Amino acid sequence: MKKYIFLLLTVGLLALGCSKNNDDDNGPDPVGNADLDTQHFMWQSLNLWYYWQAEVPNLADDRFSSDQEYxxxxxxESDPAAFFENKLRFSGDRFTFYREDFKDLVRGLDGISRSNGLEFSLTYIDSNDNDLLDNDEIIYGIVRYIVNGSNxxxxxxxxxxxxxGVDGQELNGANYQDLLFGENATYTLNMADIDGGTLTPNGKEVTLTKEEGLLENPVYITTTLDVMGTKIGYLMYNGFTDVARDDAGNxxxxxxxxxxxxxxxxVSQGATExxxxxxxxxxxxxxxxxxxxSMIYGTDNTNLVLWRQEYNPKLQAIFDPAQLEDTFLNQTPRAGTPLNTLNLNRVYVLTTRSSASASELVINGLAPYMDVVQIGSTTRGKIEFSLTLVDDPDREGAPYIYSPSRENQINPNNLWGMQAIVGVTANSVGFSAPNGLEPDIQLFENAQNMGILGDVNEPLLARAIQEITGMSGRRDFTVDIPVKEITNSKMFTTLKDNMYLDKPIKLDFIPE
Structure with missing residues (x-):
């Protein structure tokens, strides 16, 4: 006789024989009281899925001795956000977040945002290479690229x-979030020039308006360059966004x-690099x-492991090891289209500190199988992955995991959604880089010469071309003012630097 592992791992109430039908007056029923539905959902889902469940005493399976105590x-905490932050969040968890309406969360993961389409870094002169910013520190923004079809x-x-500056106010560590990422739909940027480390206002003003529902196609530039007879493919890819859906889930x-x-x-243009x-x-x-x-390395290798997931100890002991592995693929997941592949044994990857999570996953996953030449600066170091959790405890084999087809099964009294960290990744040989992947060739972007993306003279691309062709010594790659970012515009979207697991997950049956 078998039963779902969820039934073995449910909340302490059930494990300890606490019944919502008991006749004792032990306070409100946490299941039947809508005022506690969100907190109840948070505890149950995190008790099962949270990567740090074993490190949070309040999430222990034996934490509560009675229904009343639970x-x-x-x-x-009357505020669910405060309940999570004060009672459930692991101290080392920098990434789990939540929304009061799961639809806002899901739309954000689909790359749909309220945005004016300006993508930029925030940095300052003489950066001291840390994430701490004094409130009075003067900072500046530098434009990375413009989203197609945006304001x-x-x-x-x-x-x-x-x-x-923004609306005439000079940017600093205390005001940049409100000025650039606040509720204001429209703002005016005060532009400046930079020369020798000196910022000088130039009188130019640019007014931008944030628009609801902006879609960004992550495939930004695709081109093949013919350099000294070598066909070099160039792909600028700005987000691992799989699909976008409308409000109806289409x-x-x-x-x-x-x-x-x-x-x-x-492939059709004959790219060999x-x-x-x-x-x-x-x-x-x-x-x-x-x-x-798979598009880079090849599609004849679907038995080769790219990376493995590691969950919390009680789930790790239950999953079939094969369920924790992701291999190369040979077709797209929805349409089943055969993958186009370059079948390469070497790839050149351009990175900055903004390259994170799934970007690092590709670099690290390919490294055991091919020569990955990393050019730029050290990546962020985001090896944790997440799941979208909603109040749907009855989803068979995958309780609380969001599914578009089950939106009508989500508790209508609790629409909160959590993007919870549930595991970490390592490549096929067990390597991961929680402090970031260091480049083979370090080259920061230059605030005085950002170049044109996709152009052979853009510094990072030019350095890769030099490495491919072997024509060294013809260009000076000295960086006058390195762009060492404090943060960037994408970190203020729902997706941020999140890496989410979107393969089918089903907890196996186990013997009783």
């Missing part, structure tokens, strides 16, 4: 331009198919990372 615990694409602003853009088409172009530009790619879908890796 109910009082749920009611100890920013309709105004006079371009890559490499610098701004030092797919309105399949970016995995767009990515496959991009590789089809490279590839420069993969992930410098502004903060991550996203693990499944899409599998697809990209």
């Amino acid at each position: 109910t009082e615990f749920l009611g100890s 920013a694409a309709t105004v006079d602003i371009s890559r490499g331009e610098i701004f030092t 797919i309105i853009a399949d970016y995995d198919e767009e990515l496959n088409s991009a590789f089809g172009e490279l 590839l420069v993969l530009d992930l410098r502004y790619n903060p991550g996203g879908s693990v499944r899409t990372a599998q697809l990209l890796s």
